[in-house]
Amino acid sequence: MHELTLCQRALELIEQHAAQHQARRVTAVWLKIGAFSCVEQGALEFCFDLVCRDTLAEGCELHIEQQEAECWCPTCKQYITLLSSRVRQCPHCGCDKLNIVADEGLQIKRMEIAQE
Numbered sequence: 001m002h003e004l005t006l007c008q009r010a011l012e013l014i015e016q017h018a019a020q021h022q023a024r025r026v027t028a029v030w031l032k033i034g035a036f037s038c039v040e041q042g043a044l045e046f047c048f049d050l051v052c053r054d055t056l057a058e059g060c061e062l063h064i065e066q067q068e069a070e071c072w073c074p075t076c077k078q079y080i081t082l083l084s085s086r087v088r089q090c091p092h093c094g095c096d097k098l099n100i101v102a103d104e105g106l107q108i109k110r111m112e113i114a115q116e
Contacts, residue, residue: 003047004047004050006039006044007044007047007051010029010108011051013108014056014108015055015056018057023114024113024114025114026111026114027113027114028061028111029048029057029061029062029108029110029111030064030110031063031064031065031107031108031109032064032103032107032109033064034067034104034106035066035067035068035069035082036069036100036102037104037105041064041066044064049062061112065109067102067103068102069081071090071099071101071102072098073092073095074098075090075097076090079101080098088100
């Protein structure tokens, strides 16, 4: 379950940022899951809650944005959105030489802190 490792690393970054701003508490975090990251949202939510226990981020609101599987088709010369990250063919022409635009990772997009 790589979601646990991702959440542990995200928490390290969140705590570093919170410390830099003398935060008393982290109240909300916005994460973006890359379309090709193989991260399962339910597992990510569970692991995030687990790793945040007894930290500045315990009980914070977690907002997750799932990125679409966007690719560039060199044959059609247009951006397309794949319905599944497992099928990497253009739905219009069948080209399998797509250029992936979507991310493969997990990003911390924003966080909200309380300083008092």
